[in-house]
Amino acid sequence: PLTGFETEINNFFWGGCNLRDHLWHGRDLSAKFAAIRTKVDQQTLPDWGRAIACAFNTGPAVTLDIATPVTDQVDWLVAQQPGYLLSHASNLQALARQILAMGTEVESLQGIISFGEKLPADLRALCDQAWNATLTDIYSAEEVGYIALQCPSEPAHYHVMAEQLIVEIIDAEGNPCEPGQWGEVVITSLHNFAMPLIRYRIGDFARVGEVCGCDRGLPVITEIMGRGRNMITLPDGSQHWPSFPAELWLGVAPIQQLQLEQLSRQQILVHYQLERPLSLDQSAQLRRQLAESLHYPGSIEFEHHLAPLTEPGQKFEDFVSRL
Structure with missing residues (x-):
């Protein structure tokens, strides 16, 4: 692993961008701010951070480790009732689906903020459905x-x-x-x-x-x-960015997580998390739909998983090419 260094003036500009994001989107700084992310413990803080608190009086902030099981994250959100929630896109997706499945409400939420991962095309609509809250995205890198x-x-x-x-x-x-x-x-x-x-x-x-x-x-x-590794390569060598929205595979089965791994130009392996393996009919249906959505004429095979497809805190990529 590499060790990074930064100057205090770099931190100053980071704080300015953080404040700018809140002001641009008109967030209520007196509300509670919740962050579910890596490199944090479960704790309550007096304000939204130094960059914000030096200019404005803010409400408290609460943090939770993203490795916490999703059902426990939901319980924590219900108990905390934050005004705003920040997390990785894949975690927000899992949270929103869990909220809808449980019929739970977090009535206090005014806005959702995603960062650190590519934004799935359906996540804005999913957040609106689960929380009746608008999602805003941040493009950043560590x-x-x-x-x-x-x-x-x-x-x-x-x-x-x-x-x-x-x-x-x-x-x-x-x-x-x-x-x-x-x-x-x-x-x-x-x-x-x-x-x-x-x-x-x-x-x-x-x-x-x-x-x-x-x-x-x-x-x-x-x-x-x-990333470049997120591009699909067709058997003829041409490449494009793949699209397979969640409604495509959720219409086949209540799949909790899905990731496509391209092993060669002629083969894609579909990893999916589900309580039970897909039936033969479901596999055939999903294979047809993926082939059509991806414009891919090669082989599409499936691998069933009971556990989540990523380690806690690891960024999730829905398509990975090994070519």
Whole structure:
């Protein structure tokens, strides 16, 4: 593992981006803020953190380790009744489904914040259904902190935090992408003199956006695709970003978690978490639907799991290529 270093001024800009996100989205700073994430213990804090509390009086904050079983997370949320909840997208997805399955309500929730993972296409609607709350997304990375914040006026837009980072999106030849084109994300940190990162290839791919109508003047990303290993490769060698929304597989069986692993151009292995294995008819139905959604003519096989597909605290990727 690598050890990272950062300067105090870098922390200052991190705090500024944190405050900006809350102010942009008009959050009630007097409410309770809950975070379910890695590297925290279960605790109650007096405020939302130094960057916010130095400028505003805030309500308390509560934290919970993301390794806590999902049913216990639900019980904790019901007991805490926070105004806002921050967590990884895959954990929010699991929480929302558990809430709906249990018929439980967290009536205090005003907003949901996701970070650290690619946002599933159906997660906004799922959060609205489970909590009647709006989800906002943060594009960030542990090495550089905040990269882009969701625009409060145009939810499909992410504004680059240009005061602290230079974010380039480049094509395979290293040329800047035009609006509408997707390419590799390359980042230069402007204030972390303790560990300068210059044109750092973070491994993500994203799409460049047009100028936003909100007049904030910051560069725009319209879609974050994830890592290169999240692309599907067809038998002819062509590649694209896979799409298989949750309603596709939940319509076949009450699958709790699903991950596709591409082993070769001709084979994809579908890992799924379910109380019992899929029947032959269910497997055939899901195979047809995945093949159609992925535009994939190769072999699709299934592997049943009783336990979650990721270790506690590990980021979840719904598609992983081993090519």
